[in-house]
Amino acid sequence: MIAIGEASRQSGVGIETIRYYERVGLVPRPERAANNRRLYSAADVGRLRFLKKCRDLGFALADAKTLLDLSEQCSDDCRSVKELADIHIADVRRKISELTELEAALNELTANCASGNVACPMLGRLRSK
Amino acid sequence: MIAIGEASRQSGVGIETIRYYERVGLVPRPERAANNRRLYSAADVGRLRFLKKCRDLGFALADAKTLLDLSEQCSDDCRSVKELADIHIADVRRKISELTELEAALNELTANCASGNVACPMLGRLRSK
DNA sequence: ATAAATTCTGTAGTCACTACAGGATCAAGC
DNA sequence: GCTTGATCCTGTAGTGACTACAGAATTTAT
Numbered sequence: 454m455i456a457i458g459e460a461s462r463q464s465g466v467g468i469e470t471i472r473y474y475e476r477v478g479l480v481p482r483p484e485r486a487a488n489n490r491r492l493y494s495a496a497d498v499g500r501l502r503f504l505k506k507c508r509d510l511g512f513a514l515a516d517a518k519t520l521l522d523l524s525e526q527c528s529d530d531c532r533s534v535k536e537l538a539d540i541h542i543a544d545v546r547r548k549i550s551e552l553t554e555l556e557a558a559l560n561e562l563t564a565n566c567a568s569g570n571v572a573c574p575m576l577g578r579l580r581s582k
Numbered sequence: 583m584i585a586i587g588e589a590s591r592q593s594g595v596g597i598e599t600i601r602y603y604e605r606v607g608l609v610p611r612p613e614r615a616a617n618n619r620r621l622y623s624a625a626d627v628g629r630l631r632f633l634k635k636c637r638d639l640g641f642a643l644a645d646a647k648t649l650l651d652l653s654e655q656c657s658d659d660c661r662s663v664k665e666l667a668d669i670h671i672a673d674v675r676r677k678i679s680e681l682t683e684l685e686a687a688l689n690e691l692t693a694n695c696a697s698g699n700v701a702c703p704m705l706g707r708l709r710s711k
Numbered sequence: 712a713t714a715a716a717t718t719c720t721g722t723a724g725t726c727a728c729t730a731c732a733g734g735a736t737c738a739a740g741c
Numbered sequence: 742g743c744t745t746g747a748t749c750c751t752g753t754a755g756t757g758a759c760t761a762c763a764g765a766a767t768t769t770a771t
Contacts, residue, residue: 499709503708503709506708510684510687510688510691511681511684520708523702523705524705524708524709531695531696531701531702531703531704534692534695534702534704534705535692535702535704538688538691538692538695538704539692541688542685542688542689542692545681545684545685545688546685548677548681549678549681549682549685552640552674552677552678552681553678555639555640555674556671556674556678558639559639559667559670559671559674560671562667563663563664563667563668566660566664566667567660570660572660573652573660573663573664574660575660575663575664575667576649576652579635579636579649579653580628580632580653
């Protein structure tokens with residue numbers, strides 16, 4: 454059994470974030486030592502690491518929770534997992550294409566920005582109808 | 583002079599959002615009619631439209647405010663604008679590459695997810711060290 | 712014995728809105 | 742004049758996913 458600082462180090466999840474996850478019911482309340490400090494088991498750290506990976510993959514906390522719950526049920530429900538992941542992949546693709554368009558628009562807007570300009574063409578474009 | 587609903591329609595910025603922008607000092611407090619209702623001028627609507635475009639381009643509100651201020655100063659400061667935009671473009675590029683990596687990782691994780699599986703390989707990977 | 716590190720609770724701040732609640736006023740039709 | 746519905750007002754609280762304190766208690770290291 455380890456303290457919260459060590460659990461944070463082992464899982465890569467910040468101390469405040471661990472307490473936040475506990476507060477919102479994402480992870481079960483851990484045991485407490487006689488001095489009221491939280492005590493974490495290997496399973497607890499595993500859960501935190503799992504959540505960390507989900508977050509790194511861009512899953513929302515609610516989805517991460519769903520995946521964690523699926524993972525705790527012994528029968529790995531592959532279909533549910535893939536459904537969730539596919540929605541998320543589609544989401545990521547959409548974001549990529551939006552950002553790509555954005556980049557093009559920004560490049561176009563700044564293309565004629567040069568230090569000698571009297572009037573900034575980008576501001577002009579942003580101002581115009 | 584038009585009411586807030588019409589200003590919202592003309593600018594594409596929601597009514598609540600307009601009031602929010604006013605509250606946080608992003609746009610000047612508009613005139614008020616005798617009945618205390620807000621009255622917007624063409625210039626006010628122009629400002630809202632400008633902010634809308636900045637937000638659509640993904641600029642943070644603080645940056646949008648800076649651009650708006652630059653735009654209101656008569657001398658269009660092209661250098662400051664381009665600096666801000668370039669930082670933002672770099673930001674967008676970074677996000678795109680992060681998301682692209684993410685998409686690859688997600689595809690890899692779900693590649694072997696099939697409905698007949700007993701154990702989900704994605705969950706397995708998320709659980710493992 | 713003292714200093715530094717860690718932990719605790721609880722609250723508030725972040726960003727950019729969004730969603731009410733509860734009331735006032737306005738415009739249009741009868 | 743009256744009713745109905747649309748619009749507007751203020752103020753507060755919620756969202757997501759943390760992050761940053763304040764102020765206290767305790768533990769660990771020197």
